[in-house]
Amino acid sequence: MTDYTEDMLARMTLTALTDPGDPITGKLVQAIGLTETLALIRDADAAIPAQVNQFEGARWLQKAAARQKDTLVDDLVALAERGGLRLLTPGRAGWPADLTDLGPSAPLVLWAKGNPELLTSSLTSRVTITGARAATAYGVHLTHEFAEQLAQSPRILVSGGAYGIDAETHRAALAVRSGSTIAVLAGGVDRPYPVGNASLFQRITDGGGLLISEVPPGLAPSKDRFVARARLMAALSGATVVPEAGPRSGSLRVAVSAFDLGRRVGAVPGPITSAASSGCHLLLAEGFAEVITNAWDVEAMSDPSPEAYRLPPAYQQAARRAAPDVSRSAGRAAL
CATH class of the missing domain: 3.40.50.450 (Rossmann fold)
Structure with a gap:
């Protein structure tokens, strides 16, 4: 079984909770980090950071929060293992820098x-x-x-x-x-x-x-x-x-x-x-x-x-x- 780091698990989770290519996700990750962005989704009373538009951020937060479930990470890992898939992340082997x-x-x-x-x-x-x-x-x-x-x-x-x-x-x-x-x-x-x-x-x-x-x-x-x-x-x-x-x-x-x-x-x-x-x-x-x-x-x-x-x-x-x-x-x- 593949060993997943905390960074990999956080990236997997955030990708499952948000839409591909969503610039709001990218801006938040760049501004406050992966862990903090995930915490933002899990906290119903969290304030939208000033780095993103407040209306767009609120809509992004509502959509991401609705996709949460307790077994999300376990499900993703199981599917990846079953399909023989490899997870590529920035800064690690196999990641296209471009x-x-x-x-x-x-x-x-x-x-x-x-x-x-x-x-x-x-x-x-x-x-x-x-x-x-x-x-x-x-x-x-x-x-x-x-x-x-x-x-x-x-x-x-x-x-x-x-x-x-x-x-x-x-x-x-x-x-x-x-x-x-x-x-x-x-x-x-x-x-x-x-x-x-x-x-x-x-x-x-x-x-x-x-x-x-x-x-x-x-x-x-x-x-x-x-x-x-x-x-x-x-x-x-x-x-x-x-x-x-x-x-x-x-x-x-x-x-x-x-x-x-x-x-x-x-x-x-x-x-x-x-x-x-x-x-x-x-x-x-x-x-x-x-x-x-x-x-x-x-x-x-x-x-x-x-x-x-x-x-x-x-x-x-x-x-x-x-x-x-x-x-x-x-x-x-x-x-």
Whole structure:
């Protein structure tokens, strides 16, 4: 059985009592500490600290207090042990330091299953690829091609485990002998969603990949948890790529979150008649994303010094053949 420190237990409890990504929680933890924030929830007569808005703080306190129960910690520990989950916390092995960029909205803990060392590599070694659930053949083809080439370069591919673009990203990474992939889930790691991808999630952990979530085990995904997950998918990678997405796709939230964090964002243009690509066009038109047409574009976007992560020779040669002959073009222009 895992030995949990007081800090770990406090983080587990506070995560279960509050919503993921809630900035009120983060502000209070930064201002008064973990233990004091928990004590605030347990004291019905506690005063809201001046560091947060009094109205928002009172609402946060009421919601958190309603979730309390005597067996909460024991239940969380039992679920984690039963599911073979590992608890990752700031400052300890396996914690991705780049999540501090999220400020007060940074997660307090991550529950993980698989290889947590994938989270401690350099930020530029990871690329997030996400997009439409109802992907077209065009989107699936491009995603597989990009993801496979990036996995061979090698990059660690981050996605959300959903149907469509996300699932294809994971599959392409797993198809590469040395490929690695991380699925960021919106529910508990012990009940991965969607259920139809259960075998894919098993392949990820069996193949040296990783499943992670800031949502405690035992909890199902919800709309708010999907929204909160977007910032994690954005923060975990040096670049985010959207191969295909509609105008209301949740992947656009990931892209905008990455942009707000100062990460590079790319989108693949699609047919102007395809609603499935209209979200990508929107990202490009609004200046949130750069145009991506091949895996080399992603490499250049991910790392200003691509020597460390070059595409395999065959793909480099293909890229050179596809590139225009600049000298000839310049010569024709001079005539």
